Amino acid sequence: MNIYIQAAAQISAQEPLSHAWFQHPLPLSERYVRSVEPDYKEYINPMEARRMGKILKRALATSLNVVRKTGINQPDAIITGTGLGCIENTEKFLTAMVRDKEMYLQPTYFMQSTHNTISSQIALHLKCNKYNTTYAQRGISFESSLLDAYMQFELEKIRTALVAGYDEMTPDYFVLLDKINYWKKGEVNEAILRKSDSVGAISGEASACFMLENKKSNLSVCELKGIDILYNPNQKRIKDALEELLGKHNLCIEDIDVVMTGINGDKDNDAVYNELERNLFPSIPLAWYKHLVGESFTASGLAMFISTMALQEQVLPASYLYNGSSAIQGLKNILIYNHFQNKEHSFILLSSC
């Protein structure tokens, strides 16, 4: 069984619905970074767009973008990962409910508050009656979606799948998470994040969408070789799981060209990657991306977008390198490693095709 990434689209702090920025991403210098919104007119009727929350617009635009690129308008599965779901609509309903003491409420925001609004709106737009689901497990929400799709390819239940990760961060929720030290205090820049000597990361938003297919074509960007998620693993469990995944493809750890890590400047978060580097990847270059897109529950979706671009362009520019300073040329295998609070761990193996 082979799974190919046929198209990818993203909306983030970088240029939306584009990969032109991949070679020269913009550095971030604020602790709360929202996505750059594209012109939605090409994808959504403006009347309809006005009634939609940000996350829904981003989801529809990225989904329709990969549908158009591939011509696959009836994917066998639509699977979304989102840690917080439609938090903007949830907040609007919650705020009104608390403020007006459960009176005078309108259903609109409630109707579009559930996490699965995203997958179902995509299905609604494509009039697609097939498999449709949504995952919401903190930092492995996107990976859970990918795993679901991967297994259904394996079981030959599907031939195509639209898999995505979406998260928005509202000003109010940013403030709440700031109270519990999710975000860096004070000034932020790459040098400060590299030090990993304080708590908190840059708050970002993520929209990353992929069309997967079991057949290689001239559209194929790279191959999805494997995906695994682990809960509370020790170093041995991680090593075993990784070797098992690599072994299936006759690969070993040394065959990995670069490990795309979730290093984000938070000292506890980054210490986990340092330990992994010592135990598992002592001779493999580490890359990072959260200094360019910020942290969010589905930031790893953007890691997959960036890795997909690197395999297509056969270069990982220096901006993404955590250790080492010159771009890596000629890439064959990229391992995306992410963890959330050292509880949920995940890795994704992508290979050139």
Added chain:
Amino acid sequence: MMSERILVTGMGIISGLGYGKQATLDALCSKHSGIGKMKYLQTIHNYYPVSEVPMSDAEMMDSLGISSQTIITRTPLLGIMALKEAFIEAYLDKERPRRIAFINGTTVGGMEKSEQYYPDFQNTEAYIAAHDCGTSCEAIAEYFDGFDMITTISTACSSAANAIILGANLLKTGRVDVAIVGGTECLSKFHLNGFSTLMILDKEACKPFDAKRVGLNLGEGAAYLVLEKEQHAKQRGVQPICILSGYANTCDAYHQTASSPDGQGAYLAMHNALEDAHLHPHDIDYINAHGTGTQNNDLSEGTAIMRVFNDNIPPVSSTKSFTGHTTSAAGSVESIISILALLHNFIPANLNFNNPMPELSFCPVKDTLTKKMQHVLTNSFGFGGNDSACIFSKID
């Protein structure tokens, strides 16, 4: 090629009918509904009947040996209660297989606390991190410890059914040895007000499939099934309960909160589940309907049942007339109810039914029926048209 059978080897449940399978069975057989006056949820809309779990958070924490200082919300507490029963039945409390997956369904996570402390969580900051759905899953996993992977499915009222589907796929691909699947959701003002603004709550006990039905009653609860392959169950020496013989997930793709008039999503879910189970419509002995009691759902689902089963419609009932709509947990709550019916050869009643719907060719089962059964089908549908169906069969 027939793949190895997926067996259910443990079940645990808590709902308005009480704690455990025996309490659930007793209530179903004696037609004793859990729907009644609100006791624990604090809301101005306390005139709506609900089906509450008859235990306070403190009582649950006490019975579970969880310190009263622990930061935990009601949704994972219900989950732990239910999972504990399943754990013991499947012998997981004695010997742990190496790779256990825990797949939880939930929609609003820690909302029941967030809505109390919103907007600034003054002196209750610890509950900020308990808001998202994934935290509920983590809280349950932490109590039992030793799970190899966890994740949360959030497809509103079909969440638990989709957890069953993911668990089965994890087993079929050989990724895990055991999959614990289901869902949990407590009552919240958020849900009550949300459904109230949609004007789909009945101020009296709900009347699924009745021509004069006006809406649903909310419920709360949690239920989990332990799934594993036949050979693995045999090796562990655990007594199998039944077979998960088929399942399907489809999307109605019609409207964000309404079901299509022809029930296309529901039709495909039942049709594809039958195909997955290699069964014919006439093989099904009982349909545990999604049957919320809303005008829209029951017509759409009823139409879909007629399309799938034609002239051979098996007995149908909605046990939401007992448990209320347990939202994210409904898929596993009703799977366990269906399995209890299968094992004990009875059809639970569809309470409060009096007037046949003119659009439908069938009526739900009004009184508990005795029937020898081999295969049961249960439907779970969610907002956004996330429709799923599961089929459970007796072990021959």
